[in-house]
Amino acid sequence: xxxxxxxxxxxxxxxxxxxxxxxxxxxxxxxxxxxxxxxxxxxxxxxxxxxxxxxxxxxxxxxxxxxxxxxxxxxxxxxxxxxxxxxxxxxxxxxxxxxxxxxxxxxxxxxxxxxx
Amino acid sequence: xxxxxxxxxxxxxxxxxxxxxxxxxxxxxxxxxxxxxxxxxxxxxxxxxxxxxxxxxxxxxxxxxxxxxxxxxxxxxxxxxxxxxxxxxxxxxxxxxxxxxxxxxxxxxxxxxxxxxxxxxxxxxxxxxxxxxxxxxxxxxxxxxxxxxxxxxxxxxxxxxxxxxxxxxxxxxxxxxxxxxxxxxxxxxxxxxxxxxxxxxxxx
Numbered sequence: 001x002x003x004x005x006x007x008x009x010x011x012x013x014x015x016x017x018x019x020x021x022x023x024x025x026x027x028x029x030x031x032x033x034x035x036x037x038x039x040x041x042x043x044x045x046x047x048x049x050x051x052x053x054x055x056x057x058x059x060x061x062x063x064x065x066x067x068x069x070x071x072x073x074x075x076x077x078x079x080x081x082x083x084x085x086x087x088x089x090x091x092x093x094x095x096x097x098x099x100x101x102x103x104x105x106x107x108x109x110x111x112x113x114x115x116x
Numbered sequence: 117x118x119x120x121x122x123x124x125x126x127x128x129x130x131x132x133x134x135x136x137x138x139x140x141x142x143x144x145x146x147x148x149x150x151x152x153x154x155x156x157x158x159x160x161x162x163x164x165x166x167x168x169x170x171x172x173x174x175x176x177x178x179x180x181x182x183x184x185x186x187x188x189x190x191x192x193x194x195x196x197x198x199x200x201x202x203x204x205x206x207x208x209x210x211x212x213x214x215x216x217x218x219x220x221x222x223x224x225x226x227x228x229x230x231x232x233x234x235x236x237x238x239x240x241x242x243x244x245x246x247x248x249x250x251x252x253x254x255x256x257x258x259x260x261x262x263x264x265x266x267x268x269x270x271x272x273x274x275x276x277x278x279x280x281x282x283x284x285x286x287x288x289x290x291x292x293x294x295x296x297x298x299x300x301x302x303x304x305x306x307x308x309x310x311x312x313x314x315x316x317x318x319x320x
Contacts, residue, residue: 032131032217032218033131033157033159033198033200033214033215034129034130034131034198034200034218035129036127036129036196061127063129063188063196063198065155065157065186065198065200066155066188068157068158069155069156069157069186073158074157074158074159075157075158075159075184076159078157094126094127094128094129096128096129096130096218098130098131098218098219098220100128101128101130101220101304102304103301103304103305105128105130105195106297106300106301106304107301108191108192108195109130109189109191109195109197109297110294110297110298110301112189112190112191112192112197113149113189113290113293113294113297114290114294116149116151116189116286116290
């Protein structure tokens with residue numbers, strides 16, 4: 001991988017995955033861009049910059065995509081950072097299995113869109 | 117997770133994907149219907165599956181950074197919908213796995229002046245068994261082809277809804293989104309529980 005990878009990356013001003021210690025894999029594979037997380041109630045402010053930002057942001061529930069947009073980091077970076085905070089139990093995950101979407105949920109969606 | 121699930125109610129998040137060729141109006145569509153101005157995030161996508169049926173293909177893995185727009189519609193305190201616009205260029209067509217995994221359904225926007233631009237999206241969702249509808253986005257001054265003709269040109273199965281739309285207009289965007297939700301509803305009603313099981317989609 002490295003030559004091409006290194007060359008393309010070298011042009012970037014800041015290598016985004018520095019924030020994740022170079023890791024690109026998420027510790028929790030079930031996380032998706034639309035997965036909602038919120039900060040556990042007993043978590044105090046502090047920590048590394050990006051993580052602290054996420055902990056504060058997610059005092060109100062946010063999706064990982066929203067976390068990425070708010071922090072202006074690539075989605076992959078947000079995934080890794082959120083995955084770490086989940087592993088540390090600083091964030092609580094609202095898992096959604098799409099298979100579990102029921103007709104009642106679809107009806108609620110349909111009714112909501114009608115009122116837009 | 118340690119027993120207590122903290123204060124907020126469990127929120128179910130639903131992902132819908134908006135696809136179509138470059139410049140077909142995906143971001144406009146998301147903006148017309150989202151309750152927030154569309155947000156942008158960068159996604160690094162791996163294109164290792166490109167050229168899967170190209171015999172001359174030499175295994176190689178590249179990553180591309182693409183901007184992705186998304187919007188949100190809050191249904192109620194425990195249900196949120198997200199609309200994600202796929203990167204438009206055809207060369208990103210096979211980088212959608214991350215994006216589409218777990219998607220409840222997809223909206224494909226078509227421009228009759230460049231109908232072939234949405235073939236990639238249609239192929240992709242058909243292969244993945246993702247429920248989708250086609251919105252024929254009308255641009256000012258373009259000839260309105262009858263929908264039956266568009267359907268025929270796209271070669272999609274009779275079960276897939278095709279509707280006219282104007283991505284700039286909320287009422288029109290609503291109709292397209294409602295068509296998709298209704299389509300998904302009917303599929304679930306008829307026992308098709310596979311479409312959203314992205315991970316185990318056959319033919320991968």
